[in-house]
């Protein structure tokens with residue numbers, strides 16, 4: 001599905017959020033508390049916007065790896081890196097978030113932007129982020145959440161349940177033929193993906209629930225902020241320093 005939407009992904013993000021998604025990524029990058037020289041992993045990096053934001057902060061001398069299991073998304077990310085010019089250039093690599101191909105304690109921080117709600121096993125994905133981050137490092141989760149208070153909750157329901165799938169149908173119509181899914185042979189269309197999106201948000205834990213999941217995988221000092229009128233949540237926690 002993500003390979004299928006790679007070509008329209010950035011445009012849809014801008015259309016759906018009026019361009020605000022860059023601001024939310026910058027806020028998430030703040031929570032990673034990285035500095036020049038830091039090593040950071042951006043899990044489920046997609047087209048790489050959060051990885052590029054992090055790269056600006058770890059330059060000079062740092063390292064940013066963006067990993068994802070959709071090669072179509074990674075290709076877009078790599079093309080942006082080429083256009084990005086000087087500074088730290090993120091490496092974009094294939095990787096399954098549930099089984100990250102990195103050694104324990106390889107990074108000073110790990111982030112995931114709008115990816116965690118797609119994990120088949122949220123706890124396993126979070127545990128992998130904790131495993132690859134060194135003691136004292138940060139794990140940050142940027143995700144869409146459901147506002148509970150009117151009038152934004154009403155606007156959000158209409159926007160997400162009606163407008164976003166309609167934008168997806170438009171983008172699909174303007175794009176080429178549907179591709180065939182490798183596993184099931186089912187037709188996965190762009191319109192399907194943008195109907196899946198609101199449903200995936202509804203299935204995802206509340207901000208309190210996500211904080212509890214983060215605590216269960218061993219993170220400490222978990223804090224979260226809710227921004228954009230209750231539509232976006234940024235959670236962060238610290239990997240414990242194990243006593244000898």
Ligand SMILES: C[S@@+](CC[C@H](N)C(=O)[O-])C[C@H]1O[C@@H](n2cnc3c(N)ncnc32)[C@H](O)[C@@H]1O
Pocket residue numbers: 002043044045046047048049050067068069070073095096097098112113114115118119120
């Ligand atoms: C909605 S996009 C988010 C992309 C990007 N992080 C951003 O901020 O725009 C979700 C991404 O998660 C990736 N993804 C979902 N599950 C994954 C997994 N188990 N392993 C690796 N990538 C995964 C998808 O391929 C897709 O690129």
